[in-house]
Amino acid sequence: MAIENIALFDMDGTLCDYDKSLLEKLEGLKSPHEPVFKLPLRDNAPSYLRERADLIRASEKWWEELPKFKLGWGILEVARELGYRIVILTQGPRRNPASWSGKKKWIDKNLGPDVDITMTRDKGLVYGKVLVDDFPEYIDRWLKWRKRGLVIMPANEGNKDYHHSQVIRYDGSNLSEVKSAMEKAKLRHQKCF
Numbered sequence: 001m002a003i004e005n006i007a008l009f010d011m012d013g014t015l016c017d018y019d020k021s022l023l024e025k026l027e028g029l030k031s032p033h034e035p036v037f038k039l040p041l042r043d044n045a046p047s048y049l050r051e052r053a054d055l056i057r058a059s060e061k062w063w064e065e066l067p068k069f070k071l072g073w074g075i076l077e078v079a080r081e082l083g084y085r086i087v088i089l090t091q092g093p094r095r096n097p098a099s100w101s102g103k104k105k106w107i108d109k110n111l112g113p114d115v116d117i118t119m120t121r122d123k124g125l126v127y128g129k130v131l132v133d134d135f136p137e138y139i140d141r142w143l144k145w146r147k148r149g150l151v152i153m154p155a156n157e158g159n160k161d162y163h164h165s166q167v168i169r170y171d172g173s174n175l176s177e178v179k180s181a182m183e184k185a186k187l188r189h190q191k192c193f
């Protein structure tokens, strides 16, 4: 039986530009005297700011209309060219069902209604040959049981110091490196019995 060539794609910070959109909305709600906001909002950010962010994220429409994130789409194109089966693997916020339906609508609109989706609290549960994700904590969790798994990590400010031998950080300049690693991963373990 052939092992399926599945490439798992994260949404926020990978296929969707979550940060840009949240920042723009927060800017729009800012009074002229407030300082410029920076993301990500840490737990020690002022509560008025975190509550504004929660209000923005409570809108299904906001999730549905997130702009595309270029780095992730570049990797998606490579995965499609190589014939990977694309599966969306995204975190479902615990207390925000509107985000679950907004995410599904975003996928329908941008990738079509037939794409498989896993929304989970634990990305480590899900099989794939390749994971494309920007968040080190989820990457570590997924790699824990996959000593030969490959991760492509779209670059951002928050993951610039992250290093792992199975992870390629993609910043827009090293697409050929990404492509050859994904090619190799695809050829690995062609069959299992």
Ligand SMILES: [Mg+2]
Pocket: 010, 011, 012, 013, 014, 133, 134, 135
């Ligand atoms: Mg992400």
